[in-house]
Amino acid sequence: VNDGTLLQRSSSVLTRSFAGEALVTGAEGGDVDRFTASAAAVWDLLEDPRTFGDLSSILANAYDVAEDVVVRDLEPFVRGLIERSWVLEIPDADD
């Protein structure tokens, strides 16, 4: 995952967002994960395609934190979502 990686939520997950939190689970079964605070914000932001760089920049502004700090925390979270196929890396149209 780098700044230019284009990311979006997979359409094949089941989810609900409310009261600043998001509940997410796979369509085939499994437990429901609960995202709160910034994790829920990331999940909501990824409803539309965004680059990792955009995502970290938005969060850094929203939470008033240095962007490199955001990247340090965000990267493993996003990687985990990709590994579970809940978030997809979208090939860049220019590639």
Added chain:
Amino acid sequence: MTESIEPREAIARIATFGVPGVGYAGPFTVSDDRWPDLWNGLRNERLGGLAVAALDAGPLDLSDEHRDQIVQRHRQDMVRCLGLEQTLLNLAEVFQEARIEFVVLKGPALAHSVYPDASWRPFIDIDLLVRTRDWKAACHVLQARGCTRRLPEPRPGFDVRFGKAAVHVTPEGHEVDLHRTLVIGPYGLWMQPDELFDRTEEFELAGRLLSRLNDTGLLLHACVHAALGQQAPFGQQLRDVRQVVAAGSIDVQAFEEWVDRWRLAPVVRRAFELEAAETGMAWPTWLRPLFESRGRGRDRRLLDAYATERRSRGGIALATLRAVPGIRSRLEYVRALVYPRSEFMSQRTQVGTYGRLRRLTVPLGWIKRASSFRCSRSMSVERELR
């Protein structure tokens, strides 16, 4: 400034939260001593999703403690909904493999099509409509998938002739209500539910397209469910009616045609009257013709069988008996009520011979009460004539 209002008023405002065109004068709350009434009201009316949405957006202003209580409860509801949706997707595959066409009714179909956010519309089970000709096959498919039917068929052939639906429970503990028509009793018999399959649309769930009633069918079902689903409707059922009208694309001609042909005018009118009484909101002009006629006494008596204490005294069964066409079919209906199969009895009563004897007294009691009701009515008519 936050206005402190009565719980009943707060529930009415929450019930209309987010309806297009409905505004709010300002934030509202209830006093701490009235909080239990609001809490219980929201649960009883199944309006937790709308309450959380109203908390998020601002109109509903509660203490952190009360807010947490509502959100925590809603989280449990949403976890259940997600589990039910997993079950729905799994069943969709199973039905597709068996080549059984089905339509998703109510909960997920409404939540993902006419509500602006699925979290506004919690649900507690999955309702699937299948064609009557596919009923048995659909039951077998569910059983093969490990589902248990909660109550067996009273007598062979009862379901497809007189029944509305059968509740099945999945191994995960989720309830699946398999329907062959939309409502129990005479109105269910007068409908031609297979026609609903000609007017369906799709909604997306986890990237998969599932069939639902089109908006006109959703409105019809929402009205039927609100007016006849139980003695008094939940706030959520009334909101469904309002939501489909506000957000759906209704084919007025098709709606009127169904209402007329399936004798549903009193039902639809009742649903609209109940909703308007609850919210004080006006109805679109195209619905007004339904309010013009007050309905015949026979219609009102039939509605009473669903919507008064007669419901729990065999009102629907007696009304069904009158609606079943043909003496032979009526006898079969009575036989199923009076002398159901032993599997049905053991599930229903969990006792032996006493249960069967008691079963016999139940419909006899209904008939006795119905006779005495008719008798007392004719006596009062006589008195009036004198």
